[in-house]
Amino acid sequence: MTTQDDWIANLKAASGDLARSSTVTRVADLLRQQITDGHLVPGAALPEKLLSEAANVSRNTMREAFRLLAQEGLVVHEFNRGVFVRSLTLADVADVYRVRRILEGAGVRNAAEAGPEPVARVGAVVAEGERAAAEGRWADVGTADIRFHQAVAALCGSPRVDDMMRHLLAELRLVFHVMGSAERFHGPYLPRNRRLADLLAAGDLTTADQELRAYLYDAEAQLTAAYTAVEPA
Amino acid sequence: MTTQDDWIANLKAASGDLARSSTVTRVADLLRQQITDGHLVPGAALPEKLLSEAANVSRNTMREAFRLLAQEGLVVHEFNRGVFVRSLTLADVADVYRVRRILEGAGVRNAAEAGPEPVARVGAVVAEGERAAAEGRWADVGTADIRFHQAVAALCGSPRVDDMMRHLLAELRLVFHVMGSAERFHGPYLPRNRRLADLLAAGDLTTADQELRAYLYDAEAQLTAAYTAVEPA
């Protein structure tokens, strides 16, 4: 009975996900993909007429999709000027890492109250990253690294914190492509992820908190250095 | 020279603010006012035809305004069903306070690095609240209380944290009106605001951190109790 109800619930949820796909959502998904993949570079203009014709949707629909992406911080809407791919300043990068230290730090310090499952998930994500690295799947190493930090913030046990982390990491993707290759950026952090996961599993939250802060400061410095070399703004 | 340049900059910024006001923005402002004032109760449907005619704008414009308000969490957009005033569950209220403890706590612990100006602003806001209370301006007491918590979170020195706090407090406004009168809800916290401001000014951040946590837990409990009595969901 319980399992059958679960099936029904899952099916209902899945169909709900399918039904949710409006044209606006699909268009927003397309643009989001183009942006996070780096095909649309920061600062690029997104003329609604051109893009709506390219996507075979009306300008109204495209405008609503723009509002969604603006909400996610991937594009900026300048009144009477149009929509542009967001370009992060150095101050933005610094602020994103500032907030990441707050949210991920809160997650680490809350690990005891969060219970064993979320902590185990952190370890599982690290293991996935190590497996990907061993097999040379460097793109997967990058996604595992991102998931690791989401899992750490998820220790807060807060849907809103999860949302904020998703937004922050999406903003960072606008900058990641200045690093030559993603694997070179994410790869070296695998051992530190491992150490943090072990500290969390062992319950040494104080050390984990310190390590995480140093970790994020280092990552910010590395990204800032690479970004400064390209973007003198 | 410096002052003249400041005048010019201010004037330019002000005119920029005026020029920025699009129809979509103005409509969104109107609806936001109606919602936060409690004239539009949570769960109420917002038919786009009715509202667009009432505001003398086209349906497309109203739909874009809805996207803005959905971004702020004040309304929810259900595909093929319409837009409704957001109604917070008890889990939502708990989560908002969870995030507030994280953000405001981070602000308190960062007070030393934040410097004297942001700390002074916290004290100024408390003083403003005390003045309003002495003169019986209870509505102003409420806004001063909200500004107090924004000032505490602002100690993080992060624009993104400021944004998050604005969003969280906007969500809470959807619930505040279940408290009989705002003054009764905000008034009793004035002494605690004062104590926190004094602790911050004195640099006793450890005590301030503990006080703030207890403060927010109490406020959450009070709000939750009142909310449970009305909303059995």
Next chain:
DNA sequence: GCATATTTGTCCGTATGTATA
């Protein structure tokens, strides 16, 4: 459960205002 009315989702054409070469 069905037929109907209402509402939303999406598209199109057009007029006006704004920015930029």
Next chain:
DNA sequence: CTATACATACGGACAAATATG
């Protein structure tokens, strides 16, 4: 300064989904 391109906003249309009796 003019001309062009573009964004803003309106209003109407129709199909599809939902709500209603």
